[in-house]
Amino acid sequence: MNVPARLRDLRWAGVQLSGVATVAMLVVAVAVNTALQPNFWGGYALTSNFATFVPLVAIAIGQTVVVLSGGLDLSLGAQVTLASVVAVQVVDGRLDRLPLAAAAALGVGMACGALNGLVVALLRLQPIVATFATSFVFSGLALVVLPTPGGSVPIEVTTAYRDSVLGVPVALLAIVGLALLWRVLRGHRVLRHVYAVGGDAEAAYASLVPVTRTRVWAYVLGGLFAALSALAVLANTGSGDPFVGNELTLASVAAVVLGGTALAGGRGGAGGSILGAMVLALVTNIVFFADVPTTYRQLVNGAVIILALALAGIPALQKRRPAA
Amino acid sequence: MSTALLEMTGVRKRYGGVQALDGASLTAVRGEVHALLGPNGSGKSTLDKTLAGTVVPDSGEIRIDGAVARIGGPRDAHALGVAAVYQQLSIVGDLTVTQNVVLGLEPARRWGFLDHRAARDRAGAALERFAAAFSGRLPLDRPAGSLGPGELQIVEVAKALARGPRILVLDEATASLHKEQVEVLFEVVGELRAAGVLVLFTSHRLDEVFALCDRATVLRNGRTAGTVELADTDEAELVGLMVGDVPHRAPRRAPATTGAPAPTEAFVGAGPEARPGAEAEAEAVPGAEARAGAEARPGAEAVPGARLEVRGLTTERLRDVGFTARAGEVLGLGGLQGQGQSELLLALFGAARVSAGEALLDGRPLPLTSPVRAARAGVALVPGDRGRQGMFATRPIQENLSLASMRRRARAGLALGAAAERSAARSMVERLRIKLGSLADPVSTLSGGNQQKVVIGKWLLDRPRVVLLDDPTKGVDVAAKEEIYAIVRGLADDGAVVILNSSDNRELAELSDRVLVLFEGAVVEELSGAAITEGRLVAGALRLAPGESL
Numbered sequence: 005m006n007v008p009a010r011l012r013d014l015r016w017a018g019v020q021l022s023g024v025a026t027v028a029m030l031v032v033a034v035a036v037n038t039a040l041q042p043n044f045w046g047g048y049a050l051t052s053n054f055a056t057f058v059p060l061v062a063i064a065i066g067q068t069v070v071v072l073s074g075g076l077d078l079s080l081g082a083q084v085t086l087a088s089v090v091a092v093q094v095v096d097g098r099l100d101r102l103p104l105a106a107a108a109a110l111g112v113g114m115a116c117g118a119l120n121g122l123v124v125a126l127l128r129l130q131p132i133v134a135t136f137a138t139s140f141v142f143s144g145l146a147l148v149v150l151p152t153p154g155g156s157v158p159i160e161v162t163t164a165y166r167d168s169v170l171g172v173p174v175a176l177l178a179i180v181g182l183a184l185l186w187r188v189l190r191g192h193r194v195l196r197h198v199y200a201v202g203g204d205a206e207a208a209y210a211s212l213v214p215v216t217r218t219r220v221w222a223y224v225l226g227g228l229f230a231a232l233s234a235l236a237v238l239a240n241t242g243s244g245d246p247f248v249g250n251e252l253t254l255a256s257v258a259a260v261v262l263g264g265t266a267l268a269g270g271r272g273g274a275g276g277s278i279l280g281a282m283v284l285a286l287v288t289n290i291v292f293f294a295d296v297p298t299t300y301r302q303l304v305n306g307a308v309i310i311l312a313l314a315l316a317g318i319p320a321l322q323k324r325r326p327a328a
Numbered sequence: 329m330s331t332a333l334l335e336m337t338g339v340r341k342r343y344g345g346v347q348a349l350d351g352a353s354l355t356a357v358r359g360e361v362h363a364l365l366g367p368n369g370s371g372k373s374t375l376d377k378t379l380a381g382t383v384v385p386d387s388g389e390i391r392i393d394g395a396v397a398r399i400g401g402p403r404d405a406h407a408l409g410v411a412a413v414y415q416q417l418s419i420v421g422d423l424t425v426t427q428n429v430v431l432g433l434e435p436a437r438r439w440g441f442l443d444h445r446a447a448r449d450r451a452g453a454a455l456e457r458f459a460a461a462f463s464g465r466l467p468l469d470r471p472a473g474s475l476g477p478g479e480l481q482i483v484e485v486a487k488a489l490a491r492g493p494r495i496l497v498l499d500e501a502t503a504s505l506h507k508e509q510v511e512v513l514f515e516v517v518g519e520l521r522a523a524g525v526l527v528l529f530t531s532h533r534l535d536e537v538f539a540l541c542d543r544a545t546v547l548r549n550g551r552t553a554g555t556v557e558l559a560d561t562d563e564a565e566l567v568g569l570m571v572g573d574v575p576h577r578a579p580r581r582a583p584a585t586t587g588a589p590a591p592t593e594a595f596v597g598a599g600p601e602a603r604p605g606a607e608a609e610a611e612a613v614p615g616a617e618a619r620a621g622a623e624a625r626p627g628a629e630a631v632p633g634a635r636l637e638v639r640g641l642t643t644e645r646l647r648d649v650g651f652t653a654r655a656g657e658v659l660g661l662g663g664l665q666g667q668g669q670s671e672l673l674l675a676l677f678g679a680a681r682v683s684a685g686e687a688l689l690d691g692r693p694l695p696l697t698s699p700v701r702a703a704r705a706g707v708a709l710v711p712g713d714r715g716r717q718g719m720f721a722t723r724p725i726q727e728n729l730s731l732a733s734m735r736r737r738a739r740a741g742l743a744l745g746a747a748a749e750r751s752a753a754r755s756m757v758e759r760l761r762i763k764l765g766s767l768a769d770p771v772s773t774l775s776g777g778n779q780q781k782v783v784i785g786k787w788l789l790d791r792p793r794v795v796l797l798d799d800p801t802k803g804v805d806v807a808a809k810e811e812i813y814a815i816v817r818g819l820a821d822d823g824a825v826v827i828l829n830s831s832d833n834r835e836l837a838e839l840s841d842r843v844l845v846l847f848e849g850a851v852v853e854e855l856s857g858a859a860i861t862e863g864r865l866v867a868g869a870l871r872l873a874p875g876e877s878l
């Protein structure tokens with residue numbers, strides 16, 4: 005075995021280790037929550053906890069796809085906002101308009117993703133810069149669509165979202181559904197190409213992988229999951245808010261890194277990101293129940309994210325081959 | 329046979345200040361194995377890439393079957409039946425071997441959903457012939473990044489073969505392969521030839537070229553210097569065509585005149601006698617000269633006892649390896665591919681997990697726990713895998729050349745000025761004839777052979793006490809190979825112990841004073857002096873008794 009092989013082994017171990025680390029963090033977060041939150045395991049608390057997890061889980065999966073392709077999408081939160089306000093305007097409290105509203109949200113998300121993908125893959129702008137710029141476009145559009153918080157979601161939707169089936173919270177089923185959707189995508193050629201392009205774009209190109217098209221697809225899929233996140237936000241809150249996605253962007257990146265996906269691309273998966281998202285959500289819970297004064301809450305949240313990133317990200321950030 | 333299958337004419341490609349191709353042309357027919365030869369940096373890989381679609385030429389015309397081929401990317405080339413084995417490989421380390429072999433052409437069921445079983449079958453079929461290189465068990469589900477250089481090379485070959493090409497480009501596909509795998513590849517190429525496939529073959533091992541190819545086109549500075557029938561050509565003629573009318577370099581000047589500082593002193597020992605020219609090299613009895621040199625070395629005998637002593641070294645892949653080496657000795661490692669040769673070098677460099685055994689350098693224990701400590705103790709490793717281990721591809725050439733030695737000099741408290749640093753790097757560039765635009769360019773812009781020269785140059789500036797060389801001249805052209813041999817001998821003359829692993833038996837025979845033959849991680853035979861011949865090395869690798877012939 006040669007040196008690189010050994011380094012590689014360590015690296016694989018690194019990913020696994022961070023998988024272990026993710027689970028460990030989840031366990032710790034659950035333990036602290038159990039201690040702090042009254043009735044953490046009770047039906048009501050469990051349901052409402054899972055209800056708040058779903059938007060973050062969905063957007064984290066979307067960010068995972070983009071990161072795996074070697075990119076980054078800083079506009080995902082704005083896409084959640086835009087898709088949710090469009091959907092709330094379309095549904096306008098009427099249950100029969102629900103399919104239309106869902107389709108509109110998905111369409112908006114994928115269109116935003118396509119725009120990002122074209123800007124990054126064709127114009128070859130830096131993903132960070134390009135998607136930061138488009139995030140303002142999307143946020144601006146959201147304000148045009150819904151200037152102030154308002155609009156209403158059919159009561160049936162919000163009720164069902166907080167219901168449970170045979171004792172299993174619907175929101176948990178939604179998370180399982182998202183995980184299954186990821187599994188299906190993983191079996192598709194596009195996701196294989198996403199991994200290849202993120203791992204080594206030059207080698208992928210020489211191997212007949214359509215690199216540009218694959219990059220665009222990655223952002224489109226990111227937008228698709230942002231739209232699913234938007235639907236979960238609406239189901240959870242019951243009304244539209246033109247600022248709702250702001251904090252989701254950073255959280256999605258944090259969840260991806262916590263889950264052991266390399267920011268350099270090509271390595272990792274959404275399984276870890278889902279766990280990472282739950283850890284983040286639980287940390288927010290902890291900050292809330294630990295009676296941290298409101299003024300410090302954001303500060304503490306941010307510090308925890310940075311700490312977690314530092315701990316979990318170190319092995320995952322190492323990547324020998326410079327991105328092409 | 330009448331019309332050409334492939335006609336490339338007037339192909340030009342410029343990279344910044346470097347004219348990589350300057351009107352190159354090549355014509356080849358169906359069922360031919362056509363060699364594409366030339367010194368490092370002459371444009372072979374670039375010409376291959378214009379055919380394979382990864383490089384779009386500035387101008388020039390490519391005709392396939394008489395029709396003008398518009399190749400704007402690899403997919404166009406694939407549609408025309410071109411598949412390539414790239415010198416720098418096109419493997420994605422994070423994907424498995426199977427995923428790499430089928431990459432870009434994944435078998436799928438409906439709507440693009442992958443058919444994993446078909447993919448495994450296809451990869452297995454493509455790798456089957458080469459199973460011996462993996463000790464019989466195909467690593468289909470292992471991440472490609474965990475394979476060694478020789479194994480990766482085979483995956484790259486299998487991937488190209490799986491595309492069923494009618495034009496197959498093999499760019500230094502044999503450079504990290506041992507003889508037995510080269511033979512399998514030759515068999516496969518023979519079958520392809522019989523089936524009417526055109527194979528473009530690039531190698532710096534001329535014996536392979538003569539054994540395999542029908543004709544050869546020689547490039548020089550991006551231009552076609554000529555095409556010859558190999559049956560009517562000898563090695564000397566071919567080398568003459570490669571290096572051009574300019575006769576071989578004048579005898580080397582004394583290093584002092586280059587104005588280079590301290591580091592070049594290390595090479596003084598190699599200086600005086602000019603290396604034999606290409607003609608002489610063709611006739612030279614392999615190995616004889618190196619050993620004659622060893623006998624004459626004053627230092628070698630004078631040092632009492634061993635400089636390096638290894639006892640009972642055991643790792644995952646090594647079993648109880650022990651040997652001693654005197655100062656100034658070049659110790660070769662022979663045997664079949666992957667019998668623990670690289671592992672032994674890594675273990676001595678502190679980069680393998682050593683479970684038992686020890687090593688003494690000048691009577692003091694050599695730390696086998698980390699490369700940093702090994703380097704500090706004066707051990708240098710030229711790794712077998714330059715792409716991932718040997719260099720910082722995106723950093724400037726100069727920085728890469730001086731990294732290792734800079735550390736040493738900094739340690740000695742001799743922080744060198746930028747100017748001195750540059751002139752040290754420049755003298756190495758000159759000695760090894762590294763063809764480059766500017767020292768400030770990233771190493772990744774160099775041709776494969778020139779990258780290898782940077783990797784070697786970097787460590788050899790460092791004046792190590794133990795030099796571990798893992799396939800040091802792979803992809804390096806004939807002239808630079810001689811130069812590297814001279815440097816290696818110079819280091820040995822200075823008292824360093826050199827341990828050499830090479831996939832090229834000719835190189836082992838030429839350089840080694842003694843050869844340890846490894847089999848399954850253990851030393852099974854030792855050859856020394858006149859016993860080191862290519863024939864004995866092959867027999868030893870196959871574990872034939874001395875009397876038996878092949």
Ligand SMILES: Nc1ncnc2c1ncn2[C@@H]1O[C@H](COP(=O)(O)OP(=O)(O)OP(=O)(O)O)[C@@H](O)[C@H]1O
Pocket residue numbers: 343344346347348366367368369370371372373374375415763764765772773774775776777778803805
């Ligand atoms: N991407 C690039 N950027 C800049 N220069 C390049 C690039 N690719 C090749 N070159 C230059 O073009 C020239 C020809 O390179 P090429 O790789 O074709 O040589 P080669 O004949 O294959 O050599 P070798 O035997 O070392 O493989 C070299 O001088 C190299 O530095």
Ligand SMILES: [Mg+2]
Pocket residue numbers: 372373374415499775776777
């Ligand atoms: Mg080359």
